[in-house]
Amino acid sequence: MKCPKCGKNIKKNYCMFCGYMLDTGNYIDKNKKGEVTLLETYLGYKYDRIVRSKNWLSTMLLGPLYISVKGFMIQGLLLFLLDLFLFYCFFTFNNYFPLPGFGLILNILLIVTNRVIWMTLDNMVYIKLLERKLNKIKESNPDNYREIIDNISRSHNDIYSLIIVIGLLVLIPTIILSLYILVK
Numbered sequence: 001m002k003c004p005k006c007g008k009n010i011k012k013n014y015c016m017f018c019g020y021m022l023d024t025g026n027y028i029d030k031n032k033k034g035e036v037t038l039l040e041t042y043l044g045y046k047y048d049r050i051v052r053s054k055n056w057l058s059t060m061l062l063g064p065l066y067i068s069v070k071g072f073m074i075q076g077l078l079l080f081l082l083d084l085f086l087f088y089c090f091f092t093f094n095n096y097f098p099l100p101g102f103g104l105i106l107n108i109l110l111i112v113t114n115r116v117i118w119m120t121l122d123n124m125v126y127i128k129l130l131e132r133k134l135n136k137i138k139e140s141n142p143d144n145y146r147e148i149i150d151n152i153s154r155s156h157n158d159i160y161s162l163i164i165v166i167g168l169l170v171l172i173p174t175i176i177l178s179l180y181i182l183v184k
Contacts, residue, residue, distance in 0.1 A: 038134040039127065041146060042153045050123050059122040060115050065169075066122045069161045072129050077168065079125075083114070 003015040068076025
């Protein structure tokens with residue numbers, strides 16, 4: 001492996017000639033000019049984990065709500081409602097399956113398959129939404145967009161978003177149930 005600073009050979013992630021030390025904990029994505037990408041600027045130390053999908057447990061447990069927790073509330077809630085609608089359609093179909101007990105097996109298989117699909121798609125959807133957001137910031141503020149992105153990334157906290165999502169999870173079924181009672 002060659003040193004990016006001086007071009008000499010590196011042994012054990014350390015250049016003996018100039019003293020450059022490789023950062024092996026983070027995956028650094030550089031564009032052709034050698035600059036750090038907007039996505040890496042925004043995500044910081046979380047970049048490696050999200051780009052390489054190492055956060056599979058949170059994406060599996062939250063499903064489409066992972067997008068909401070990461071700061072895209074409306075998109076995440078729309079995906080959640082779509083997910084609920086698809087669950088309703090499949091559960092309704094599976095309950096009318098002619099073989100006894102087979103509908104339950106299909107429902108369990110549906111839940112597992114759904115979670116695996118969300119595990120693979122969540123980070124891709126999040127990265128695409130984030131790239132679109134960062135490019136809009138770059139277009140609207142061409143002079144100081146890096147500073148703005150850096151400030152936004154520091155101010156975003158996943159804990160507050162998770163509390164809001166859990167509150168909405170409690171609020172949405174309550175509203176649906178109350179509307180159902182009013183209609184009957």
